[in-house]
Amino acid sequence: MARFTRFGGSVLVYACFIIFAVVIGLPFYFIFISSITPSSELFNIPPTYLPSAPTLENYLKMTESIPFLTYFRNSLIFGIGSSAVSVIAAGMAAYALARIRFPGSNIIYLALILSVALPQIAVLVPMYQTFNSFKLVNTHHGLIIMMSSLMLPFTIMTLVSFINQVPAEIEEAAYIDGANTAQIILRVVLPLIRPALFTMFLINFIISWNELLYPLVFAHNVDTKTLSVGLTELTDPGSTYTKPWDQMSALSVFMIVPVLLIILFGQRMIISGLARGALK
Amino acid sequence: MAAQSRAAHPPGRFSRLTLRQRFYIVAILLLLPAVALRVFTAFYPFLQTAYLSLHKYNPAFDHNGPVFVGLNNFARIGSDPVVQxxxxFTILFVVGATFFQLTLGLAVAHLLNAAFRLRYLARALVLIPWAIPMAVAALGFRWMFDDQFGIIPDLLRTIFGVQARWLIDPNNSKLAVVSVAVWKSTPFVALVLLAGLQGIGRDLYEAARVDGANAWTCLFYITIPMLMPILITTGMFMIVWQLAVFDLPFLMTGGGPGFSTTVIAQKIYLESNSLNYGYAASISMVLVGIVALVGVVGLYLFRRFDVSA
Structure with a gap:
């Protein structure tokens, strides 16, 4: 595609890039600008594109309407816990599925992968009853169990494809040297697949940080609600006429920033992880 | 060292098994957490949903548990205009969103693959819509589409002279919801297609160019046929995943105006909240049925193109 005539090609490419950047960036610009615009100015017709006097009052108001710090902590527990559990469980399963030939391994692999197609909402009621009888509603570990399970199929698929690319000779050599299975997994395999595990940890953290449905249904108290639930709560006390966009934009900025940092830090790993999972 | 420590252990029950048997036990132990999690939160609840779909069960009224009603719930779906x-809308949403995600995704993938200075900036930018919470995008766009205070109607008016009401018009609100889904997920599709593009050998394009092919013929006779298996799997994935969409329309329009942007998942959510568990389960089974149908068609398409490619 780089074989356009040199001038025409690069002008076209940069024009496309500018359109692309504006379409992607405009909502973020707008959310950020709204969060520092005084709410009196926010409800102007026509809309303002730059605040006359930037302010942090929206952020203060937001932290007064919801227990922001507690929700932030809950989101961190939920995100880190779910991605850790999913990566550990998926890593173990992926190793067994990729390396050990045993009867029924294909069926188990297919069942695990195809269960990704089961809509979350379709099993919500029975799940609620089960989780309720196990006293798992309104608990961090209950939320972590369901969220990590939700992300397992994609994580297993990605890790199986990664392990398949690591040559098995290294492990065979370790066997011949007399290492047992636990030693091989911990000392040989784990260091080899550590980058893949870390990539999936980042991807799964982003996915659970963004999750709305599970916390919305399974977290009813201040100690377990996440920031995404907080975002829906901000809509309630507002007047029927407009939603409190001043506070919602402030909270939105707080929800976007951690994700942006992760992307800045792990862009290459995340792109390769996403592509690998979807291609195989 | 490892050999010594092994010899030092007295032969236990485990080491009396054959090597193959030992591998099976290790495999089972390794698979146990993942399988247990999936059984607990997917397979077992799904069987219960299937069971509930044949029963009338509202815990507020049916104190003796679910009452078997056969296919009554499904007959009720047939006469429920909101479910229909x-x-x-769910099918319109999924087909429309997936079509534009694939076509625009292919275009963006070409941009990300082009040799220009800002390529790495473009690759970082493209991740952002995928990575931000759907709740943030849905509420942000709800505000941006607002007829009085939003910037999208204002920009469309001043730049293109388009006079339209968005979220309070039944048809335009559908368009608005689909376009947010396209904005949010096209980048993901583009990244997957980018990996596919990088896998196509340059020599194919060079040979075509020698034969006098232009960019369009290259696109339609090399790129798209070579990407067909990836396009089908990605398209399938997007269709299946978006059939269960919930948070976007729920937060952006609340399913309205009227029921114009209510998706199946939101209807299930509403019925579950009204404690109509049996009826909610039967709508869930319809949703699962649609997903399964798409899966079978996709598998058929994939086999056909995979063999020919």
Whole structure:
């Protein structure tokens, strides 16, 4: 595609890039600008594109309407816990599925992968009853169990494809040297697949940080609600006429920033992880 | 060292097994957490949903547990205009969103693959819509589409002279919801297609160019046929995943105006909240049925193109 005539090609490419950047960036610009615009100015017709006097009052108001710090902590527990559990469980399963030939391994692999197609909402009621009888509603570990399970199929698929690319000779050599299975997994395999595990940890953290449905249904108290639930709560006390966009934009900025940092830090790993999972 | 420590252990029950048997036990132990999690939160609840779909069960009234009603719940779906409207909108949403995600995704993938200075900036930018919470995008766009205070109607008016009401018009609100889904997920599709593009050998394009092919013929006779297996799997994935969409329309329009943007998942959510568990389960089974149908068609398409490619 780089074989356009040199001038025409690069002008076209940069024009496309500018359109692309504006379409992607405009909502973020707008959310950020709204969060520092005084709410009196926010409800102007026509809309303002730059605040006359930037302010942090929206952020203060937001932290007064919801227990922001507690929700932030809950989101961190939920995100880190779910991605850790999913990566550990998926890593173990992926190793067994990729390396050990045993009867029924294909069926188990297919069942695990195809269960990704089961809509979350379709099993919500029975799940609620089960989780309720196990006293798992309104608990961090209950939320972590369901969220990590939700992300397992994609994580297993990605890790199986990664392990398949690591040559098995290294492990065979370790066997011949007399290492047992636990030693091989911990000392040989784990260091080899550590980058893949870390990539999936980042991807799964982003996915659970963004999750709305599970916390919305399974977290009813201040100690377990996440920031995404907080975002829906901000809509309630507002007047029927407009939603409190001043506070919602402030909270939105707080929800976007951690994700942006992760992307800045792990862009290459995340792109390769996403592509690998979807291609195989 | 490892050999010594092994010799030092007295032969236990485990080491009396054959090597193959030992591998099986290790495999089972390794698979146990993942399988247990999936059984607990997917397979077992799904069987219960299937069971509930044949029963009338509202815990507020049916104190003796679910009452078997055969296919009554499914007959009720046949005469429930809201469920039918939600199925209609869900299919429109999924087909429309996936079509534009694939076509625009292919275009963006070409941009990300082009040799220009800002390529790495473009690759970082493209991740952002995928990575931000759907709740943030849905509420942000709700505000941006607002007829009085939003910037999208204002920009469309001043730049293109388009006079339209968005979220309070039944048809335009559908368009608005689909376009947010396209904005949010096209980048993901583009990244997957980018990996596919990088896998196509340059020599194919060079040979075509020698034969006098232009960019369009290259696109339609090399790129798209070579990407067909990836396009089908990605398209399938997007269709199946978006059939269960919930948070976007729920937060952006609340399913309205009227029921014009109510999706199947939101209808299930509403019925579950009204404690109509049996009825909610039967709508869930319809949703699962649609997903399964798409899966079978996709598998058939994939086999056909995979063999020919």
């Amino acid at each position: 409207a939600s199925i209609g």
